[in-house]
Amino acid sequence: MDEVAFLLRPKRDGWVIDGTVGMGGHAEAMLERSGPGVRVLGLDVDPEALRRAGTRLARFGDRARLARASFRHLRGAAQTQGVVEAQAILLDLGVSSYQLQESGRGFSFQADEPLDMRLDPAGPATAAALVNGLPEPELARLLHEYGDEPHARRIARAIVRRRPLGTTGDLVAAVRSAVPRAAWPRRLHVATRTFQALRMAVNDEPAALAEALAQAPDLLAEGGRLGVIAFHSGEDRIVKQTFRRLGSAGFAEVEPSPLTPGDDEVRANPRARSAKLRVLERLP
Numbered sequence: 001m002d003e004v005a006f007l008l009r010p011k012r013d014g015w016v017i018d019g020t021v022g023m024g025g026h027a028e029a030m031l032e033r034s035g036p037g038v039r040v041l042g043l044d045v046d047p048e049a050l051r052r053a054g055t056r057l058a059r060f061g062d063r064a065r066l067a068r069a070s071f072r073h074l075r076g077a078a079q080t081q082g083v084v085e086a087q088a089i090l091l092d093l094g095v096s097s098y099q100l101q102e103s104g105r106g107f108s109f110q111a112d113e114p115l116d117m118r119l120d121p122a123g124p125a126t127a128a129a130l131v132n133g134l135p136e137p138e139l140a141r142l143l144h145e146y147g148d149e150p151h152a153r154r155i156a157r158a159i160v161r162r163r164p165l166g167t168t169g170d171l172v173a174a175v176r177s178a179v180p181r182a183a184w185p186r187r188l189h190v191a192t193r194t195f196q197a198l199r200m201a202v203n204d205e206p207a208a209l210a211e212a213l214a215q216a217p218d219l220l221a222e223g224g225r226l227g228v229i230a231f232h233s234g235e236d237r238i239v240k241q242t243f244r245r246l247g248s249a250g251f252a253e254v255e256p257s258p259l260t261p262g263d264d265e266v267r268a269n270p271r272a273r274s275a276k277l278r279v280l281e282r283l284p
């Protein structure tokens with residue numbers, strides 16, 4: 001939070017676009033630490049997240065504006081709100097703690113909930129549709145590619161054998177049955193990677209990120225900054241490669257290597273452990 005608020009603080013009055021406003025924590029920090037001429041446009045695909053962010057940011061009046069939109073349509077969403085350029089753009093990828101713990105949409109392996117995993121409740125495909133409908137090799141590829149899951153093939157086989165799966169409990173049971181106990185990861189739940197992979201596939205997350213990164217740099221004002229927090233190596237790679245390419249096109253990376261949370265932050269918020277923040281600046 002501190003690093004984001006510090007590195008993305010606007011140098012001039014204008015708009016900050018928070019493409020993943022979630023509970024509004026980062027948006028609040030940006031608004032608190034800047035003058036009255038700085039406004040935040042917060043986007044999210046989850047209406048409940050927007051409702052919560054709205055409550056949190058109400059005290060800022062018209063300095064905070066919220067809209068339901070995917071960051072894959074960043075340019076259009078900004079234009080609709082009359083935002084033609086941004087002093088800063090933030091993408092804090094993945095799920096919020098509310099979605100994980102309270103939404104009842106099956107993001108967590110710790111509760112028994114319907115296998116949904118859609119961040120946008122109106123999204124086209126649920127996790128149940130994928131686990132029950134995809135051919136086994138396709139499932140294995142997805143678990144390997146999006147989850148870095150070393151036992152992808154075994155897990156895919158167990159899922160196919162146990163179809164139809166209806167709940168997160170069914171999915172956890174399939175993963176447990178597929179991976180020999182001696183091979184369970186020591187620091188992670190055995191189903192962590194499977195859940196991450198399915199969530200990324202259900203929400204088409206890598207493609208949405210690539211589309212946002214194709215639009216965000218052109219929206220930046222001179223001296224404006226784009227910050228992306230990724231929690232997955234594949235997504236961080238997309239950010240890294242895009243930022244490197246833009247390095248010869250009028251942009252520069254603010255830090256030579258990504259920022260990661262310190263020990264204190266990880267202790268306070270273990271979900272931050274895999275976060276990587278990269279920041280790009282539009283040169284004058």
Ligand SMILES: C[S@@+](CC[C@H](N)C(=O)[O-])C[C@H]1O[C@@H](n2cnc3c(N)ncnc32)[C@H](O)[C@@H]1O
Binds near residue numbers: 044119
């Ligand atoms: C890690 S949370 C953000 C937390 C936020 N920075 C805060 O301080 O509360 C990620 C948020 O991004 C949203 N999200 C994920 N993919 C999105 C997309 N393509 N477009 C817009 N929002 C998205 C999720 O619904 C979730 O609320």
